[in-house]
Amino acid sequence: MLEGAKPLDVGIPAQVFTTRASMPYEVRVCGAAPGLVTGGDGLAYYVAHGLEALAWADIVFVPGYRAPDRDDPPQAVVEALIAAHDRGARLAAISTGAFALAATGLLDGRRATTHWHYTQALMARHPRIQVDENVLFVDEGSVLTSAGAASGIDLCLHILRGDLGVAASNHAARRLVAAPYRSGGQAQYVPRSVPEPLGERFAATREWALHRLGEPLTLDTLARQAEVSPRTFSRRFVEETGYTPMQWVMRARIDLARELLERSQRSVEQIAADVGLGTGANLRLHFQRILGTTPSEYRRTFTRGE
Numbered sequence: 001m002l003e004g005a006k007p008l009d010v011g012i013p014a015q016v017f018t019t020r021a022s023m024p025y026e027v028r029v030c031g032a033a034p035g036l037v038t039g040g041d042g043l044a045y046y047v048a049h050g051l052e053a054l055a056w057a058d059i060v061f062v063p064g065y066r067a068p069d070r071d072d073p074p075q076a077v078v079e080a081l082i083a084a085h086d087r088g089a090r091l092a093a094i095s096t097g098a099f100a101l102a103a104t105g106l107l108d109g110r111r112a113t114t115h116w117h118y119t120q121a122l123m124a125r126h127p128r129i130q131v132d133e134n135v136l137f138v139d140e141g142s143v144l145t146s147a148g149a150a151s152g153i154d155l156c157l158h159i160l161r162g163d164l165g166v167a168a169s170n171h172a173a174r175r176l177v178a179a180p181y182r183s184g185g186q187a188q189y190v191p192r193s194v195p196e197p198l199g200e201r202f203a204a205t206r207e208w209a210l211h212r213l214g215e216p217l218t219l220d221t222l223a224r225q226a227e228v229s230p231r232t233f234s235r236r237f238v239e240e241t242g243y244t245p246m247q248w249v250m251r252a253r254i255d256l257a258r259e260l261l262e263r264s265q266r267s268v269e270q271i272a273a274d275v276g277l278g279t280g281a282n283l284r285l286h287f288q289r290i291l292g293t294t295p296s297e298y299r300r301t302f303t304r305g306e
Helices: 007-016 051-055 075-086 095-103 116-125 149-164 166-176 199-210 219-226 230-241 245-263 268-274 280-291 295-302
Strands: 035-038 044-047 059-062 090-093 137-139 143-146
Touching: 007 149, 007 166, 051 075, 059 075, 059 095, 075 090, 075 095, 090 095, 090 149, 095 116, 095 143, 095 149, 137 149, 143 149, 149 166, 166 245, 199 219, 199 230, 199 245, 219 230, 219 245, 230 245, 245 268, 245 280, 245 295, 268 280, 268 295, 280 295
Parallel strands: 059 090, 090 143
Antiparallel strands: 035 044, 137 143
């Protein structure tokens, strides 16, 4: 946690990865040194740990902080982040915490994002980073970045989904009363010169589709539900989500298949029918394309002890 740390950015990973019996994580909050850290928005924090905690961590979250476009983090922090990464820890930035990761050089040549208000500043200060200003989060394996505070929830749930599976991630989302899945490719809520009046209508259409994934869902069907033309629906859906309607439906079906693979003993053929993909061969094809693995291998990974 750096001086000027943003309250939501601090609280989100602590809440998602909370230390509890049902979660295989232990959360420790640290600063450049133990003691009082002045936060943003009128808050301050007392942290029990200094940078020595980074030598223990498997995942290091860097919350956003005040004036990242003007001030680099202390050199000791930069060196501790590099050392943690070198020994195998994942580094994850929420919002403007990306500037601290950028200062390490670990984002050079990689994709990254940050809060939309600071994307241009990140590009200017660190031109070797491939800054993507139109996504909620970016996963580059050992280094991850997210946009504004709320997208930190999406990043944390994404990490949890990779570590423990869809069921555990969805359980955490329900506990937080948060959306269980918003993909990294979904667009940030960047202010537009003309308000988007269809945003809520499309959200309702997506919710409607999620309850009907086993049924035939075409562009015409979704556009009719949204009460717009297929052309308008397709164009504005991409603006809202970063995916075409059919890409979004396919990923939603794959996510439902993942949860069924984790939670049930239904065969791949049965699950394919349940999620609207028809055949096991079709499910395997799209599962491999999107996740880089097979349904059977995925089930083995996330059904420990069975």
